[in-house]
Amino acid sequence: MNLKLTEENLKEKIKELTCLYEISKIISKSNSIHIQTLYEIIVCTKNAWRYNEDAIVEIHVLDYHLFTSEQNEPSIFQLSSIKITDNNCGYIKVNYPSKKYFQEDFYEDEQKLLDTIAIEIGNYIEKYQTLEKKAALRRTLERMERLTLLGEMTAGIAHELNTPLGNILGFAELIKDHNTDPDIDSDISIVINSVIYSREIVKRLMFFSCEMPQKLEVQKIKPVILFALSFLKSNFQKKEIKNELVFKNENITAKFDSVQITQVLFNLIINAIYASPEKSTIKIIIDNDEYNLFLKIEDQGTGIPENIKEKIFDPFFSTKPVNYGCGLGLSVVYGIIKNHDGKIMLQDNFPNGTIFIIKIPLK
Incomplete structure (x- = not known):
């Protein structure tokens, strides 16, 4: 036994x-x-x-x-x-x-x-x-090193370009005001529009290199969202795209720079409109918890391929045609949110499209 x-x-x-x-x-x-x-x-x-x-x-x-x-x-x-x-x-x-x-x-x-x-x-x-x-930490450190180096370069470029572009624009507008020849007027208009576009790139370079001053104030987020949407109304109308705005709490206040957050909204919404099919809907959701403000922008576009998701915030990286953008929009967004001690995250929308989620501390 x-x-x-x-x-x-x-x-x-x-x-x-x-x-x-x-x-x-x-x-x-x-x-x-x-x-x-x-x-x-x-x-x-x-x-x-x-x-x-x-x-x-x-x-x-x-x-x-x-x-x-x-x-x-x-x-x-x-x-x-x-x-x-x-x-x-x-x-x-x-x-x-x-x-x-x-x-x-x-x-x-x-x-x-x-x-x-x-x-x-x-x-x-x-x-x-x-x-x-x-x-993940190693990738973050490598990215920070690249961004620091590139930030120093772009700050110098932006300063060097700003003054001559201002002079070109000023003289071009002066010529336009005193000109009576229609052919010259058309050419001068092209020059003015090109300079304005170039100055916009310089402004983005300065945003990217953190050269733009930051003015943080405790304020409501709702007026900033409404202003951005009203400013982009024609962009929505051109593609017959609707926007659905959802405030989980209409009285959310947070500490942020309204000009910079408006720039963030412009970049993300314009990208969403570009990626979205006609007659689709872009949904914007504003929510908060005890510590953070959350801003979601959901589109029904083509989505972002898996192999480029890690690159979309890199400076000068763009999937748009050559003459459509300079690839600085999302880098600017990333820099602004980082300077607000926040985070920007990316998710796939269902059944198709992209969701950008911004998290910013309330205080």
């Missing part, structure tokens, strides 16, 4: 050791947090339990909730919490159907094994979260 019991215990120990070895192999082969890795772990866990043919193993961690098979009846279970940096972030559970088994059918050593597996899963997730954070 004792020999039979010893043999059974030995088999269970072998199963446990095999399970831990297999889980170690599964994790070592993975190069990221992946649903397939977690599924292989729970399948391996199932095989280590005494009555594995009836066991159902489930894992709930982060946004993942996986089962080895469907569970349609009441169960008894063993459970272990999964911790990441000492915080509970989920669990792994082994279930038996309660109509066939009792809690006593679980081994004490099985609970210890489950605890060990939970630790392995927590370490696995923490490792790759740390690697992902390091990679």
Whole structure:
């Protein structure tokens, strides 16, 4: 009798050791947090339990909730919490159907094994979260270095160009005022429009290089939104695009520079209009929580391809035709929001289009 019991215990120990070895192999082969890795772990866990043919193993961690098979009846279970940096972030559970088994059918050593597996899963997730954070930080630092260097260059360019452009515009307008020849008048108009366009680029360069003074005031956001939309009314009408404005709270106040936030709205809304099909709708949602103002701009356009999402805030990057823009609009937006201690995020709209989400501290 004792020999039979010893043999059974030995088999269970072998199963446990095999399970831990297999889980170690599964994790070592993975190069990221992946649903397939977690599924292989729970399948391996199932095989280590005494009555594995009836066991159902489930894992709930982060946004993942996986089962080895469907569970349609009441169960008894063993459970272990999964911790990441000492915080509970989920669990792994082994279930038996309660109509066939009792809690006593679980081994004490099985609970210890489950605890060990939970630790392995927590370490696995923490490792790759740390690697992902390091990679994100490295990309951010590289971007900041590029932007700092480019900011210094563009500030110098903007200052050098501003004075001669002002002189050209002034003299061109003087000639236009005193001219009576229609042919010359047409040519001078082209010169004036070209200079105005060039000065707009210079202004964007100065925004980008943070050379524009910032005037932060606690004020309501609603009048700024309404002004921007009224100013762009003709842009909407040209493509027969509607705008849907939603204020979750019409009295939201925050600390911001109204001129710069207007510039942000102009750039994002003009881009949304450009990307949107005729007779579609651009939705603008203004909301807040206890600490932040949220501004969403949702279009129904072509969307932004996955392979260029990381580049859209880079200076001079543009998908528009050569004569349509200089690729500074979103860089300006990024710089302004950063100077407000805020964030700008990008999401895909459903079923198609893009959502830009701006978060700015209320104070």
